Amino acid sequence: MARPSNTPEPEAGQESTPDFERSLEELERLVERLERGDLPLEEALRTFERGIELTRHCQTALRAAQQKVEILLKRSGEAGIEPFGVPEDEPADPSEDE
16 A cells, blocks of 8 residues: 655654655755745645644654664663764864864
């Protein structure tokens, strides 16, 4: 049975990352259409509603990924999770130290 094209849920045994990527790409296209401002009101509302669905799907996928990372870190004996990023007092590129 084929699933509807507007359903972002992965099928059983399917990896969620490609589905996340497709959802994010579709969301970006919807935002571009809405930003042009040339859609009729009803179509703009449907597009916005679809965007909300995709946003929720992406947020759910990101939370699931975060939970997996937390579990893996706990299993490896890490004390805690640190935010990803470069501290303000360190250069972003190691070659800048030279």
